[in-house]
Amino acid sequence: MELEAPVVTLGGRELLQLRFDVLADEAEPLRYSISHCDRHWQRDDLEPHEFMQGFESGSIEEVEFSFATRRPYVHYRLTLPANGAEFTASGNYVVAVTSEETGDTLLTRRFWVTEEMVKVRGEVTKPYDGGAIMQRQELDVRVEGGSRTTGPFVMRLDPRPEYTSVLAQQNGRLDNQRWLEFSGYDGQMLAYRFRPQNIFDGGNTYRFFDCSNLYTPMYNVLRVEEYGGELFAMLRPEEDRSKKHYLSEKTLFGGMKVNVWDRQNKTLEADYVWVNISLPMAQPMLDRSVYVVGQLTDWKLDSASRMEYRSEYKAYTKRLLLKQGYYSYLLLTTGRQQVESATERLEGDHVETPNMYTVYVYYREPSDRHDRLVAVKRVMAAVDYGF
Numbered sequence: 007m008e009l010e011a012p013v014v015t016l017g018g019r020e021l022l023q024l025r026f027d028v029l030a031d032e033a034e035p036l037r038y039s040i041s042h043c044d045r046h047w048q049r050d051d052l053e054p055h056e057f058m059q060g061f062e063s064g065s066i067e068e069v070e071f072s073f074a075t076r077r078p079y080v081h082y083r084l085t086l087p088a089n090g091a092e093f094t095a096s097g098n099y100v101v102a103v104t105s106e107e108t109g110d111t112l113l114t115r116r117f118w119v120t121e122e123m124v125k126v127r128g129e130v131t132k133p134y135d136g137g138a139i140m141q142r143q144e145l146d147v148r149v150e151g152g153s154r155t156t157g158p159f160v161m162r163l164d165p166r167p168e169y170t171s172v173l174a175q176q177n178g179r180l181d182n183q184r185w186l187e188f189s190g191y192d193g194q195m196l197a198y199r200f201r202p203q204n205i206f207d208g209g210n211t212y213r214f215f216d217c218s219n220l221y222t223p224m225y226n227v228l229r230v231e232e233y234g235g236e237l238f239a240m241l242r243p244e245e246d247r248s249k250k251h252y253l254s255e256k257t258l259f260g261g262m263k264v265n266v267w268d269r270q271n272k273t274l275e276a277d278y279v280w281v282n283i284s285l286p287m288a289q290p291m292l293d294r295s296v297y298v299v300g301q302l303t304d305w306k307l308d309s310a311s312r313m314e315y316r317s318e319y320k321a322y323t324k325r326l327l328l329k330q331g332y333y334s335y336l337l338l339t340t341g342r343q344q345v346e347s348a349t350e351r352l353e354g355d356h357v358e359t360p361n362m363y364t365v366y367v368y369y370r371e372p373s374d375r376h377d378r379l380v381a382v383k384r385v386m387a388a389v390d391y392g393f
């Protein structure tokens with residue numbers, strides 16, 4: 007699915023597609039290469055033949071050109087695994103795209119290969135410590151043994167806590183993901199609950215805008231203007247939502263979806279637009295930085311996502327070059343002495359927020375040469391806790 011994390015099952019028939027544009031008139035030869043990583047996304051010692059059958063690198067052959075757009079671009083598509091190859095080891099993977107002419111890396115993307123060897127049960131509840139129960143959510147996880155069939159063989163895994171690592175992620179955010187601490191046994195299951203690491207700030211539903219129509223402004227777009235052949239979408243000024251009551255709205259959990267309202271081929275006919283995001287504020291926050299965070303900024307808190315305070319406008323501003331479509335995001339804050347959550351200052355934290363949690367279960371015995379990914383589980387937070 008387009009909006010789901012890129013996860014495939016070892017030995018399964020799922021395929022991943024990497025799609026991206028290069029803003030250019032002509033295509034250039036590009037290559038891809040795949041590497042295997044440990045659970046911390048550091049490249050491990052596995053050789054290509056130990057994690058893949060077939061080639062782990064090659065040329066990107068599927069190339070198409072935009073048409074009827076103000077800014078020309080070349081669209082590339084790569085199917086993974088490619089050319090009859092097959093993944094033979096579970097875990098974290100990275101695909102890198104490089105230019106054959108210059109050797110420069112154009113982009114890297116992460117994906118996961120899971121064995122689905124164990125069963126994971128997840129539940130979102132009120133915090134175990136009773137603190138800030140209207141602003142926080144607790145993710146409780148239990149892991150039990152399981153099995154899968156590989157050809158004529160049935161493999162079984164009964165996980166042991168000293169070899170098991172559990173990572174929890176809220177939506178697609180990287181800034182607040184954390185490793186859960188083993189808390190004990192629940193029958194035959196490993197339990198990960200009743201620990202500070204299990205408690206997440208609720209945050210708020212994601213802000214969003216729709217720039218799929220360049221002639222009639224759609225949701226949260228004030229107007230679209232053209233200067234020097236470039237398109238500029240002016241969004242409605244953002245606001246501080248921390249003091250407002252929670253308002254439930256449909257959300258993409260920080261995701262994005264390319265779309266064109268009046269054309270048939272959204273992949274090749276969508277234009278690129280400079281999107282202007284602004285947050286009016288009389289004075290800058292001297293102890294904090296503000297970031298636009300979501301898939302549109304690759305979930306990173308860096309210079310590419312940080313908003314700049316413009317005194318002449320009395321507002322924080324950010325301009326992003328985006329393909330036409332639907333986008334969702336949060337405004338997060340960080341500081342040198344961060345004592346509040348990243349969402350508290352501008353978004354507010356609410357227990358009702360329908361966050362999507364993803365749990366990654368890794369397993370590595372002393373004799374293993376890599377971190378195995380033995381399960382991936384998505385857990386949806388309930389909207390009503392009955393407080």
